[in-house]
Amino acid sequence: xxxxxxxxxxxxxxxxxxxxxxxxxxxxxxxxxxxxxxxxxxxxxxxxxxxxxxxxxxxxxxxxxxxxxxxxxxxxxxxxxxxxxxxxxxxxxxxxxxxxxxxxxxxxxxxxxxxxxxxxxxxxxxxxxxxxxxxxxxxxxxxxxxxxxxxxxxxxxxxxxxxxxxxxxxxxxxxxxxxxxxxxxxxxxxxxxxxxxxxxxxxxxxxxxxxxxxxxxxxxxxxxxxxxxxxxxxxxxxxxxxxxxxxxxxxxxxxxxxxxxxxxxxxxxxxxxxxxxxxxxxxxxxxxxxxxxxxxxxxxxxxxxxxxxxxxxxxxxxxxxxxxxxxxxxxxxxxxxxxxxxxxxxxxxxxxxxxxxxxxxxxxxxxxxxxxxxxxxxxxxxxxxxxxxxxxxxxxxxxxxxxxxxxxxxxxxxxxxxxxxxxxxxxxxxxxxxxxxxxxxxxxxxxxxxxxxxxxxxxxxxxxxxxxxxxxxxxxxxxxxxxxxxxxxxxxxxxxxxxxxxxxxxxxxxxx
Numbered sequence: 001x002x003x004x005x006x007x008x009x010x011x012x013x014x015x016x017x018x019x020x021x022x023x024x025x026x027x028x029x030x031x032x033x034x035x036x037x038x039x040x041x042x043x044x045x046x047x048x049x050x051x052x053x054x055x056x057x058x059x060x061x062x063x064x065x066x067x068x069x070x071x072x073x074x075x076x077x078x079x080x081x082x083x084x085x086x087x088x089x090x091x092x093x094x095x096x097x098x099x100x101x102x103x104x105x106x107x108x109x110x111x112x113x114x115x116x117x118x119x120x121x122x123x124x125x126x127x128x129x130x131x132x133x134x135x136x137x138x139x140x141x142x143x144x145x146x147x148x149x150x151x152x153x154x155x156x157x158x159x160x161x162x163x164x165x166x167x168x169x170x171x172x173x174x175x176x177x178x179x180x181x182x183x184x185x186x187x188x189x190x191x192x193x194x195x196x197x198x199x200x201x202x203x204x205x206x207x208x209x210x211x212x213x214x215x216x217x218x219x220x221x222x223x224x225x226x227x228x229x230x231x232x233x234x235x236x237x238x239x240x241x242x243x244x245x246x247x248x249x250x251x252x253x254x255x256x257x258x259x260x261x262x263x264x265x266x267x268x269x270x271x272x273x274x275x276x277x278x279x280x281x282x283x284x285x286x287x288x289x290x291x292x293x294x295x296x297x298x299x300x301x302x303x304x305x306x307x308x309x310x311x312x313x314x315x316x317x318x319x320x321x322x323x324x325x326x327x328x329x330x331x332x333x334x335x336x337x338x339x340x341x342x343x344x345x346x347x348x349x350x351x352x353x354x355x356x357x358x359x360x361x362x363x364x365x366x367x368x369x370x371x372x373x374x375x376x377x378x379x380x381x382x383x384x385x386x387x388x389x390x391x392x393x394x395x396x397x398x399x400x401x402x403x404x405x406x407x408x409x410x411x412x413x414x415x416x417x418x419x420x421x422x423x424x425x426x427x428x429x430x431x432x433x434x435x436x437x438x439x440x441x442x443x444x445x446x447x448x449x450x451x452x453x454x455x456x457x458x459x460x461x462x463x464x465x466x467x468x469x470x471x472x473x474x475x476x477x478x479x480x481x482x483x484x485x486x487x488x489x490x491x492x493x494x495x496x497x498x499x500x501x502x503x504x505x506x507x508x509x510x511x512x
Contacts, residue, residue, distance in 0.1 A: 031093055035114040036149065039066055039156065041194050048201055050088040054081050059169065061198040067160035069123070072116045086112065122153045134161040136179055137188045155187075159195040170208035170245040172199045177248035182255040189256045196249075197260030206268050209246045216276040220293055223269040227262045228299035229253035262303050270312040287320045287329050291349045305351075314352025321355035326362045336375035337389035340366050341396050348401045360406065367410060372417035373424075383427055387452050390418045394454040415455040422458050428465070438478035441469035448503045463505060 032043055044062035048055065054075070055061065065071045075082055090104035127133060128142035136158045143151045162179060166172045176196045180189050199205050210222050222241055229240075229250055240250035252258060294313065297305065321329065329346065333339035343363045347356050377389035394414045397407060422428065431443045444466035446452070453459040469475060479496065483489045 032108070032111055035111050035118050038111055038115055039118075039153070044194075044198060045201075046089060046092070047085075048198060050085040050092075051075075051081070052202070054078065054085070056202050056204065059166070059172075061163065061172070061195070061202075063156055063195055063198055064160045064163050066115065067119060067122065067157045068164075069116055069119050072119060076116075082112070122157055125150075125154075127154075134158055134164075136162070136191060137184065140185070140187050140191075155191040156195075159191055163195070163199075168208065169199065169202065169205040170243065173205060173208060173245040174248045177245075177252040180252055180256060184256070189258065192252075193256070193258040193260040196252075196258065197264045200261055200264035201267065203268075206265075209243060209249055209265075210241050211243045211246070216272065219276075220269055220272050221289065221296065223265050223272070224293040224296035226250060226253060227265050227269065227303070228296040230299050257300075257303065259303055262300070263306060266306050266309045270306070270308040273309075273312040273316055283320070284329055286316075290316055290320065291346070294349055294351060310351055313350075314354065317350045317352045317355040321350065321358050323358060323361075326358060330362075335377055335389070336366060336371060337377055337393050340376070340393050344393075344396050344400050344402070360402065363410070367413060369413065369417050369420075372414060373421050383421065384447070384452065386421060387418060387427075387447075390414050390421070391451050391454045394418075395451075411454075418453065419455040419458050422453075422455070428462065432465075436478040437469050437472045437475045438481075441466050441475060441479075442499070444469065445499050445503050445505075448505075450504060463503065466503070467505070 032038055032040075037043055038047075044066065047062040047065070051062075051065075055065065058071075058074075060071060065075065086105055086108045087101070090101050090108055094101055094104050128139065131138045131142055133139075136155060139154055139158050140151065143154050146154070159176070162175050163172050166175060173196065176192050176199065179192050184192075200209070209226070210219055225240065226246070226249065240247055249261070253261065290313065330339060330342050333342060340363060343359055343366070347359045347363075350356060350359075372390065373386075376393065377386045394411055397410050397414070400407060402410070427447070428444075431447065432440060434440045434443050444462050448459045448462040448466060450459075453462065480489050480492055483492050
């Protein structure tokens with residue numbers, strides 16, 4: 001219940017049946033203001049919440065309930081079930097406001113009393129000739145010019161008709177998933193997705209997708225693979241569940257975004273992460289499982305993780321990533337630069353501020369000025385290799401998900417250390433002692449590449465020195481020495497231009 005069904009004062013042809021409900025205060029809850037609002041997706045989510053036990057026992061979804069006069073009549077005669085559901089909904093809707101629950105209960109009863117007549121009206125409206133009531137795509141094509149509200153009712157009734165007679169949750173999933181082929185239109189997919197989201201919100205539907213044989217420990221990854229199914233490739237993921245319902249759902253998610261279905265699966269994943277143990281104690285195995293799970297979720301680009309799922313993942317990562325466990329999770333590394341890159345990779349893989357903070361504190365310890373200048377690369381590889389290690393780490397941090405301010409400070413620290421390292425090794429002076437003018441220029445040119453020098457002041461100075469040598473009268477004769485034909489000379493000049501481009505100096509080529 002994240003938003004209002006309809007704010008008070010909006011135009012509605014059912015004005016005569018409007019309950020006088022003030023707009024919600026902030027994110028207090030979902031508010032139905034008219035009978036029509038009861039049929040909206042937001043209202044159906046609330047109905048699924050307050051009638052979950054009843055609907056699960058009856059193997060019904062909210063859309064099937066609302067678009068069936070028979071099911072509405074059965075609910076009305078089901079003892080105190082309806083009363084209790086209305087009381088729950090009213091309590092949720094007035095929470096955080098000054099309104100009384102009793103007043104809202106009366107308003108909801110008036111709205112519910114109008115549901116059966118409205119459903120009968122929807123189901124008896126003339127249908128397009130030659131179109132089956134459950135053929136959603138054909139109905140939408142025939143109703144392309146109809147008012148949006150009428151088209152919604154027609155489409156939702158078609159979804160309910162398609163689910164009519166299903167004897168299991170698995171059958172519901174298969175019927176809806178197969179209503180959309182890879183070429184289905186956006187509107188068709190949208191209505192099917194909303195219907196699937198309702199089906200998948202029930203625990204037995206999850207069992208139908210994953211299979212009862214799937215162990216609890218393996219279910220999070222199965223769910224993550226499903227949620228992360230790419231909507232670009234269209235191919236069935238090799239990790240898709242082996243049930244018929246799971247396979248049908250995986251094919252749909254591989255072909256279409258289906259945010260509603262993914263959200264419903266994510267709710268189950270969040271519940272599983274809080275409920276089951278993935279290992280007896282914090283371990284590298286649990287960390288690896290959680291990291292793989294996050295990578296699977298990130299495979300689909302157009303789906304935003306729910307707050308509940310993020311919170312559940314954060315709780316698990318906080319348990320696994322501690323000050324004491326961090327070194328073991330990183331593992332043995334050949335040098336400080338590789339270790340620092342590994343820390344950044346883990347930081348970007350995981351979810352949650354507390355565990356990320358633990359990693360960043362560890363990174364801070366590894367990137368003190370003295371360590372940057374001495375341990376990012378093996379000493380035996382020489383100063384240029386160390387400069388490259390600093391540049392590589394600088395690029396990785398600059399592209400990371402580390403918070404902006406901290407990222408900038410770490411990059412500045414690397415730049416400062418590199419500047420000091422260049423000066424301490426008198427690297428530039430040693431290059432000035434190279435043989436010919438061409439030798440000096442090319443050595444400086446290679447040094448000022450972005451993958452070697454990241455400190456802008458030093459790199460710019462090196463560029464100026466390189467250009468100065470390249471402008472000398474003897475540069476070209478030295479550089480072209482040994483090239484006997486025009487073709488060889490042209491090839492040498494192309495190599496020079498390529499080296500200048502790698503150093504970010506293409507604009508200087510006219511001076512050569």
